Amino acid sequence: MAEKRLAIWVVVEQNQGKLASVSIEVLGQAARLVETASALSGGVAVVLLGDQVGDLAEELSAYGVDQVYWVDDPRLKHYQNDSYSGVLQRLVEREKPDILLFGATGAGEELAPTLAARLSTGLAAHCTGLDVNADGQLVMKVPAFGGRVLGEIFCPNTRPQMASIKPGTFTVPQRRAGRGEIVREDASSLLLDTDIRLTTVDVLQSEPLGLPLEKADVVIAGGYGMGSKKNWGLLEQLAAELQGAVGCTRPALDEGWTAGEHTMIGTSGKTVRPKVYLGCGISGAAHHAAGIKDSGVIINVNRDALAPAHAYSDYCVTADAKKVVEALLEEIRRTKNEKRGR
């Protein structure tokens, strides 16, 4: 039997022995493409680089993957552009995949363009949709002007066709029955010491306190219209009452009212899809809207009846967001007390 061609590769990211969630999200899209695109023949492979990450290779093999290329070496413990791109370049030149996908993380946003330059091929950034057309070409949908415009990108003449995808753009797929084959590659032939010019000397990561925005069923988002840090506290109280999380826009972040950049929603921040999104004092610029469009119910409270946010809301209120949030807090607390009293 002929060996199955591995058309789509996903370069996965691990940090300190933990897989990045975006890698699994991208893997879900790769599996969907090989299953649904009739013009695409071949399977899905992942490339995993790290130091003693065999357990991650096992974990990955359960997501509809035909093969895991596993490269293990102490010099690959942390992401370093030089060492990672050296290994990937040699593997890609040897195996010649059609499509190469990356998570657009801090590291992915270095690694993907580096590789595209080395391979003189095309890379589409921050894809919000991936499809294969009748000719077998990858159709990559990308945002521009902060999400105001979407455009299709093709890579007609060079291979691989490369794309990056931001964390949270797609949901995490289910694990599947059956496992892919794990192939341990010989690191010494793929990684040369002379590759390495810059060394990663330290990595510091810490999960922010509280419920992460992208996991919350309720997102209370505040914008410049909240007016002050004191008023911002009302949003935090409301989020606490609803067991939700508080998000923000760039202007509110710049005012210093928020918990930090990790709570910013939009094209240059997080993508959220809660059951309920409540926007408070947000005019709704395209770059914010792009980060919330998949939410269940969208509610916006804004003083300006013509705010763009009202057009993409299920419910909108033309009022001072502070007053409505205060009234909401009162109403929620009153009904909770009533219940307790019963």
Next chain:
Amino acid sequence: MEIAVLLKPVPDPAQYDKIQIDPATGILVREGLKTVINPEDKHALEAALQLKEQYGGRVALIGMAPASAVETFREGLAMGAEEAFLCSDRAFAGADSLATSRVLAAAVKKAGPFDLVLSGSTSADGGTAHVPSQVGELLGFAHLTHVIQFEIGSDGLASVRTKMENGYRESRGRLPLVLGIRRELNTPRYISLMGIMAAQGKPVHVWSLDDLGLDKGKVGLAGSPTQPGKLYQPDMKRKGEVLQGEAWEVAQRLVGIFRSTGILG
């Protein structure tokens, strides 16, 4: 220290909600939008000026844009750069990030040698974040992007902190380097009247395809490995039911909606 700053003129990000797509032609309508220095590039320029103040040397601005963008480069000169190199040729139009990076890398080589190339990590318009890494590759320099802090010793050894998810990564290496700068790094200086006056006398060199000695097939739309297809505006329209009444009435309606979605017991 000889420093090149890659500077991109972009339509003012504050006005992106005015951008439309002509429904008949499918072409982007962006008339009347002011052109500004890409916001993160200002942070790159600020970092370069601070290094010049520390070590001496010169700061050159390098960019690819239509010749009409010369005023945007004057703004960078007014901030304190010595000279500007504007790569401008019809053949450059429609370039993707790699075709753009080929032009920028050729200009850096021709205007150099430089010890350090700084750029914003991401442009506000296209927003790919590819250019710092791709220019680095084409120059043969090591490179890092999403830089939030860095130091360069007099021995040419750099310590660079780059942003990653929920944290940062610390890297070390030697010049020459290309660094993509994020806005967290610094606060760009204001342009002074003196700066504006001085900028009028500073040289702006305009370089064409021939000046850079590049192959026409490697630049612009023709030289771009990615090719654009259809453009459209995302349709996010929802029913937009207006809730009216006093704040307490609205709050009651909202609580009802919360209940029906199951987020409130």
